[in-house]
Amino acid sequence: MKNTPKNQFWLGLLPNYFKKVGLVISIAAIIAQISLVYISQNEPHSLKEIIKTICSSLFTVGLFFFAFSKEKVEDEMNYFIRMRSMALTLLFVIITGILSPILYLVFNEAPTIRETQGFATTVILQYMATFYIQKMMK
Amino acid sequence: MKNSLKVERAKLNITQQELADKINVSRQTINSIEADRYVPSTILAIKISNVFNTTVNSIFYLEAED
Numbered sequence: 001m002k003n004t005p006k007n008q009f010w011l012g013l014l015p016n017y018f019k020k021v022g023l024v025i026s027i028a029a030i031i032a033q034i035s036l037v038y039i040s041q042n043e044p045h046s047l048k049e050i051i052k053t054i055c056s057s058l059f060t061v062g063l064f065f066f067a068f069s070k071e072k073v074e075d076e077m078n079y080f081i082r083m084r085s086m087a088l089t090l091l092f093v094i095i096t097g098i099l100s101p102i103l104y105l106v107f108n109e110a111p112t113i114r115e116t117q118g119f120a121t122t123v124i125l126q127y128m129a130t131f132y133i134q135k136m137m138k
Numbered sequence: 139m140k141n142s143l144k145v146e147r148a149k150l151n152i153t154q155q156e157l158a159d160k161i162n163v164s165r166q167t168i169n170s171i172e173a174d175r176y177v178p179s180t181i182l183a184i185k186i187s188n189v190f191n192t193t194v195n196s197i198f199y200l201e202a203e204d
Contacts, residue, residue, distance in 0.1 A: 075164055076163070
């Protein structure tokens, strides 16, 4: 296919082994966060907060690796489902972006770092859910 | 759009997995095409017709509402 652009289905996805890497990072982050409650009762509060923040960031990074890595067989139907999932996720982000200032106005609170982190995680989870549900339905 | 992929596959006596391997797609994609849940791209349609040594038109055809 001489005239077919080679990057027609290019989405900049990570290689398939990043699924395992992402899963390991996410699980390790969850375990670390749970064990933090039991282990570090004598640790200062600020150190605990730092570790907690790093753990949640790692969890989000792990999810990101899992969500944006190629499937074992990455074909055009996957590409199609991915594009639809991305479109739906974008819609979710826009709606949340429109609604959140109103909610913050009502409750008179600015978003914290943890809420921003939580939002990033929610967006990735939303994308993953849309992608895998659509894939199951195909 | 309808297709006679299942019939063509039965004629050659090949499984969905075997066809998928020949054209480098997943078995799920072949299953979705056969069930009319996914319309393949021109490139994939040509690849499929090449496997069955026939034309794209003889496997994929439009319906009245298309």
